Amino acid sequence: MTTASHPLVGELVDGRYRVLRHLADGGMATVLLATDTRLDRDVALKVMRPDLAADQTFVSRFRREARSAARLSHPxxxxxxxxxxxxxxxxxxxxxxxGRSARELVDAEGALTPRAALDLMESVLMGLSVAHDAGYIHRDVKPENILIADNGQVKVADFGLARAVTSQTATVDDGVLYGTVAYLSPEQVERGIADARSDIYAAGLVLFELLTGTRAIEGESPIHTAFQHVHGGVPAPSERVTGLPAPLDDLVALATHRDPDERPRGAGEYLKSLHATRDELTSQQLDRRPTGTGAAGAAAGTPTLAHPRPTRTRALGATATAGHTPHVTAEVPVDTGREGPPSSRRRGRGLLAALLALLLLAGGAGYWYVTAGPGGSVLVPDVAGQTRDEVATTLDGHDLELTEQSAFSEDVAKGNAITSNPPAETELAKGSEVTVVFSKGPERYEVPELAGLTVDAAKAALAKRNLALGDTTQQWHESVAKGEIISADPGAGTELKRDQEVTVAVSKGPEPIPVPSVTGQSAAAAIAALEKADLSVTRTDDVYSTSVDKGLVASQSPADGTLTRGETVTITVSKGPEMVTVPDVQGLSEAEAKRKLKAAGLTGAPQPGLGSLLDQVIDTRPSSGQSVEKGSTVKIYGL
Structure with a gap:
């Protein structure tokens, strides 16, 4: 891990992250150790290289990395x-x-024991299976991206090349081929495409490296290495390390087949094959330290996970040199038919007694070793239902080692043991490992908030939580847009079993309301009818009308069609006909009288005799001062 300085060391990034030191450099970014001053925790801060930060294509890819990885939640x-x-x-x-990466582990220890390699790969595949199930691929699986924490937790890092999968995803953008060439699948090299099976290919190469301490494919140049992926094939691990069992060769070959259709479809499927392979191997095969090309580093390192079996005790002789195990040596006197001196006979009898005592002691020690001692065997105890501490105590009392796994269970309380492998009553050598599966409790997934999402978006959100979309109903809704979800059953926050369905109500938009006709009704009746239809009412200034009685609705807008709940209908109420007063036109001429009546909104109608003598009006009908409808005709009488 590099400790070189960096311009950001000591700076506060985004007003939150205090940079402590420089950790490493990658192809796209620099990794810094920083403290999150808000949450008071250390974080790895990945900062894009300045020359790439100016390129919006790379910036988008960098942000896509965060969105992809943030959706993945798994230990x-x-x-x-x-x-x-x-x-x-x-x-x-x-x-x-x-901690350290798998690359640093292999560099330090060389080839691992099969048990250690399979244990490590099991964790890797569990992490990858979560990504594959969620529709993402890693595209850069390699030892450098497998981190082993100081507490032994294994984590897959840097989903920086991951992206959502449809059926296949291009890995070549703008002429750049992503992924480390030593771990690229043939289809990535030949066609620039990748899917979950490409991750499996890389995982198989990582397993090869863990088992042998060497890369499966080496080349004089990246092009040469890529060519071998396509045309050379992956060798069997046993060709590099003598004595590796055939099932391990088969497990690597399954993942690294040149035809992706011949590989497992995802990490979960390959994980099952790994479990099956481990079940085929004996404890001796799993814990055998490798020898051969890739095992050199292991001699200097400490065995990982696997525990060496104790060697049998040897009887001690009279002398031993440092660094060598002494063995029994004794000379039995030869009977010559003659008795020696008494002192010689006593020495002979003493030597024989000592030899017999030593042999009895050695035999007793051997018996103890293979029974009560470390060379003995024990039966695996039944630990089902016990807590983690209880299991550890039980196995320790039987001289067995505990390896933990976890799984969901509907029947066993969280934290308690479900089962063991090997199962109870299996005979094992002392010091052997027993894998105990502890319950994570019932498998439950929380219903996400679906209100406001479209049906397709809700289906995707539920799929990420391992839930399914059930029946959908259509409902009118005034505030939720058409096509968006109004509510879900069960509601957000409810915990459901895997693949359980959630039903949703989808908005059809505002309900259309037919506009009732209220023309000719009283104002009060019209307003009541419109409000009953959940419509608002606005009344404009009343108008005169000769056709609609006073107080009744003369017109409305709109007069028909449909509106949505709460929309407005405007009504106009009649004041009845407009009334005017007949003016006094007596003494005026016919023409003057007609003009004055017209000005008042009336029509003058001269009667016979007017103008025959004096052309002077003497009376009208209706009479002056009377109130009549505007536009009425007034008869004019004269001399």
Missing amino acids: NVVPVYDQGEDDGQVFLAMEYVE
């Missing part, structure tokens, strides 16, 4: 906490794993 996946940009520094914050 065997390094989680992403945050992403952002500060003064041109594009970054993301992720968990800081203190």
